[in-house]
Amino acid sequence: MTVDREARPEHSAERDRSPDEGVSTVTVVAYVTAAAVLLGWFLFGWLVLEQGFVDSVGESAGAGFALLLVVSVVGTVRRSRR
DSSP states (O other): OOSSSSGGGSSGGGOOOOOTOOOHHHHHHHHHHHHHHHHHHHHHIIIIIIOOHHHHHHHHHHHHHHHHHEEEEEHHHHHHHH
């Protein structure tokens, strides 16, 4: 199977981010804060509420996946406005 067309450079992923552009400090701080909150939520459920290890892991993982979904939707909306 062959492709007759070549990829157009204006639709490539390289257009969105140059190699020299790194992740901002605010983004790193936000991710570290979110990870600390999720770890705290896990420990609170496991040690304080005594709801069990597996339940605490599932609850904090679910919260983490919901947070990732929100970040993905916000990123998609921001990128589509450019």
